[in-house]
Amino acid sequence: MTSQAASRPDSAASTAPRPDRNDFLAVDSALSDDERAIGETVRRYAQTELAPHIRDWYERGVIDPGIAPGLGQLGLLGMHLDGYGCAGTSAVAYGVACRELEAIDSGLRSFVSVQGSLAMYAIHRWGSEEQRLEWLPRMAQGEAIGCFGLTEADAGSDPSSMRTYARRDGEDWVVTGSKMWITNGELADVAVVWAQTDDGIRGFVVPTASTGFSAHPVRHKVSLRASVTSELVLDGVRLPRHAELPAARGLTGPLSCLNEARYGILWGAAGAAQACYEEALEYTTTRHQFGRPLAGFQLTQRKLADMLIAVNTCNLVAHQIGKLKDTTGVHPAHISFGKLANVRLALEVARTARGALGAAGITLDHGVMRHMANLESVVTYEGTEEMHTLTLGKYLTGSSAFR
Numbered sequence: 001m002t003s004q005a006a007s008r009p010d011s012a013a014s015t016a017p018r019p020d021r022n023d024f025l026a027v028d029s030a031l032s033d034d035e036r037a038i039g040e041t042v043r044r045y046a047q048t049e050l051a052p053h054i055r056d057w058y059e060r061g062v063i064d065p066g067i068a069p070g071l072g073q074l075g076l077l078g079m080h081l082d083g084y085g086c087a088g089t090s091a092v093a094y095g096v097a098c099r100e101l102e103a104i105d106s107g108l109r110s111f112v113s114v115q116g117s118l119a120m121y122a123i124h125r126w127g128s129e130e131q132r133l134e135w136l137p138r139m140a141q142g143e144a145i146g147c148f149g150l151t152e153a154d155a156g157s158d159p160s161s162m163r164t165y166a167r168r169d170g171e172d173w174v175v176t177g178s179k180m181w182i183t184n185g186e187l188a189d190v191a192v193v194w195a196q197t198d199d200g201i202r203g204f205v206v207p208t209a210s211t212g213f214s215a216h217p218v219r220h221k222v223s224l225r226a227s228v229t230s231e232l233v234l235d236g237v238r239l240p241r242h243a244e245l246p247a248a249r250g251l252t253g254p255l256s257c258l259n260e261a262r263y264g265i266l267w268g269a270a271g272a273a274q275a276c277y278e279e280a281l282e283y284t285t286t287r288h289q290f291g292r293p294l295a296g297f298q299l300t301q302r303k304l305a306d307m308l309i310a311v312n313t314c315n316l317v318a319h320q321i322g323k324l325k326d327t328t329g330v331h332p333a334h335i336s337f338g339k340l341a342n343v344r345l346a347l348e349v350a351r352t353a354r355g356a357l358g359a360a361g362i363t364l365d366h367g368v369m370r371h372m373a374n375l376e377s378v379v380t381y382e383g384t385e386e387m388h389t390l391t392l393g394k395y396l397t398g399s400s401a402f403r
Contacts, residue, residue, distance in 0.1 A: 185230025
């Protein structure tokens, strides 16, 4: 007969180390020394240099472009790329950095992600050597800011229907059209713009000082406010022949860039979830009602346990996909799995944490509602929840439900 003491869930593990409340499954123990050091460095920098300003930036709907040189000096811009002044870190190290940035705010991770995984990656992967030498070293140092122009007002989930068009005129290209929801648009020195041509979709490296190029703010956002979001207008922008990305044809080019950015997102979502969980844990263990801490009530403990499971699941998913990316390679379906799962879980954590803080949770004195609002954008951009669901469905069944 099993004794009552032996049947208790915690008895068999009584000699094991006590789990860390903030890394319950010791997921970060699998990090290399370099990856752990990068995470700790980014965390300290973000908490010291960025966190004190984020409430003000969010409230005013801005982000200070002056953060770029500091991020560059830290080696975060294009950090997972090789050469041209880039750090060449592992994919896991890049993911850990994204997690620490988004633990402060999604806008910070988005700034770094668009710079490194969209604009810089496009030039690094699909550009000419001349383009790489011209732009990547400066972008890695934060001396030049980039943006990525793919989405249009009427072509979001279906980029193949874009209307921006580039036509030949002698040796030049002339690009006309507009792009919408472009992060860093008004801050950018260079835009990677995708356009229809007589020979299919192509990418172009467009200096934003080009005649006919303009960027206009998207106003009245209630989410992702510590981020600059713009409409790009290209009114007959004339570009030399060498402005095209020579290796990119069709949608393979832009979609490969999106997968790089989505990889950072699935780590970033884990950071937002972690931040919300930790704030809820701190608040409920120190806030008293009815003569005891909120955390002493059963319903609150259920919320904390649910958040704990979700946060650790996010970290496990991110670590595993990062390991695949660094070793055998990662399939686009893995990225869809990670983005779909982690953002969904992070949203649930943020909403639960907001409730755990009660009325205090709706103010910018705490981060939970800011994270919650940001994640409502993250769940939509760079592939909506529906599109990633259908991507997995197509992979599982071999049948496309997109059209």
